[in-house]
Amino acid sequence: MxxxxxxxxxxxxxxxxxxxxxxxxxxxxxxxxxxxxxxxxxxxxxxxxxxxxxxxxxxxxxxxxxxxxxxxxxxxxxxxxxxxxxxxxxxxxxxxxxxxxxxxxxxxxxxxxxxxxxxxxxxxxxxxxxxxxxxxxxxxxxxxxxxxxxxxxxAQPLAVGLHAVNRSGVRPGDVAVVLGAGAIGSFILAGVAEIGCRVVIAADVDPERLTTATALGADRPVNLREESLADVVAEVTGGDGADVVFEASGVKGNPQLAQQLLRRGGRLQLVGLHPGGTELNLLDLSVREIDISTSLAHVCPVDLPAALEILRKRDxxxxxxxxxxxxxxxxxxxxxxxxxxxxxxxxxxxxxxxxx
Missing domain, CATH: 3.90.180.10 (Medium-chain alcohol dehydrogenases, catalytic domain)
Structure with missing residues (x-):
């Protein structure tokens, strides 16, 4: 064969x-x-x-x-x-x-x-x-x-996105940001669309990706070359910050940007890989009680059936x-x-x- x-x-x-x-x-x-x-x-x-x-x-x-x-x-x-x-x-x-x-x-x-x-x-x-x-x-x-x-x-890559969504603790009524609307970011958006967030913001540098992100369920696309993501988040949340930010780009500097976008008590979900390491402001994490969660692959008996259920409803x-x-x-x-x-x-x- x-x-x-x-x-x-x-x-x-x-x-x-x-x-x-x-x-x-x-x-x-x-x-x-x-x-x-x-x-x-x-x-x-x-x-x-x-x-x-x-x-x-x-x-x-x-x-x-x-x-x-x-x-x-x-x-x-x-x-x-x-x-x-x-x-x-x-x-x-x-x-x-x-x-x-x-x-x-x-x-x-x-x-x-x-x-x-x-x-x-x-x-x-x-x-x-x-x-x-x-x-x-x-x-x-x-x-x-x-x-x-x-x-x-x-189904398998969508299951990976759903695992990240589950790990993030995102809830109905939240303001969620997906930083990086590429391959894994798209599947995260498909999962977040099932939650019932108040606003979902998708950020990327590629207009075509942002068009797809909107079709997947993003309420507010942000082209990072044309707009300040921090300003958009502040506008949407009245200055409070996002409830959850998914860092799905793997781009240097974006974990720090994601941290800055969060409200007090918010959660940073790290999905994109950063092999060279990155620096976060630990004092800021502590005084604002920001939680950090990570995700790897998926939990097959949980996430794969859930992915297939979404695919049954959406092409x-x-x-x-x-x-x-x-x-x-x-x-x-x-x-x-x-x-x-x-x-x-x-x-x-x-x-x-x-x-x-």
Whole structure:
């Protein structure tokens, strides 16, 4: 079968791989229907390895060397291992991609994304940019009828956005700011739109992203090149400040800006990654009792079903997907634009073999 395999930065090859293994107890073999690409995939391709074990064996999976990317995928059940319940051959399922042990203290607390032995298909071992894959059944959720393949393929990244929303404690009636309306910011906006906030402010430097943000549910788009976000927040809140600010950009200096936007007792939700570190005013955090929360990935049994429920009600693919590309064209038509930063939306991959 064919798979998109990362060998080194800039070296992604669509090549033949052995067929997906027969499922062991607790596993399911899937025909992959759609796979999504995100900024993490683009980073691994452009200047990795960061998360992929290309040069060092992963401590949990033991995998080292080239791997098939793809941690956002949906599929059709081909066959089931012993002990799998609630699924049947022919079912469409969304994959959470991350797998947890179920035995450690973090799993006991329901924080499966922090599991001591957590690993992710497509980052720590072969993933969904392939024709078929065998994975753990525990991370699969059936796709409800009425959700088409392109929309269902957004379930995993939407679950990541919903986890950030849940961690933030945002409530109905709040004023929420999403700083950075790109890939993850868009999914945060889709989640915040379900809360019933008084005002949702979306801030970015890209007018097209802000147009999409408005369609997703933002009440007040702010182009950071043309307006002062601090002035807009002050105007909307009568000078009090926002209840919650999501820092989803990963841009240097934006965590400090986010802190300044908050009211006394507000919450800063850090979602964008800042590998170089950042400085925050700790005195200000203390005297204004500002809470800081962070988020990583998602809690599959909670966030993935919730994402599918939103996708059942809303066609987010019409707003967020730029195009669907065949697997054999993934480098030229998807990773190329992602690495060059010319992509305007999300890319999905159809691994279905071409017919003569």
């Amino acid at each position: 064919r798979a998109a395999v990362l060998h080194a930065p800039g070296d992604l090859r669509v090549e033949d791989r052995p067929a997906a293994a027969a499922p062991r107890p607790g596993q399911v073999r899937l025909r992959v229907v759609r796979a999504g690409l995100c900024g993490t995939d683009a980073s691994e391709f452009d200047h990795g390895p960061v998360l992929t074990p290309l040069t060092t064996a992963h401590p949990v999976t033991g995998v080292q060397g080239p791997i098939a990317l793809g941690h956002e995928f949906i599929g059709e059940v081909l066959d089931l291992g012993d002990g799998v319940e609630g699924l049947a051959v022919g079912d469409r399922v969304a994959a959470g991609a991350g797998v947890w042990c179920g035995d450690c203290r973090w799993c006991a607390d329901g924080r499966f994304n922090l599991c001591r032995r957590y690993f992710t298909y497509g980052l720590n071992l072969d993933g969904g940019l392939t024709e078929a894959i065998t994975v753990e059944a525990r991370m699969l959720v059936p796709v409800p009828a009425g959700i088409d393949d392109d929309n269902a393929a957004l 987010l693919s019409a707003l967020l997907v730029e195009r669907v590309v065949p697997l054999d064209r993934i480098v030229e038509d998807a990773f190329g634009p992602l690495a060059a930063r010319t992509a305007r939306g999300k890319f999905l991959v159809d691994p279905t073999p071409a017919t003569a």
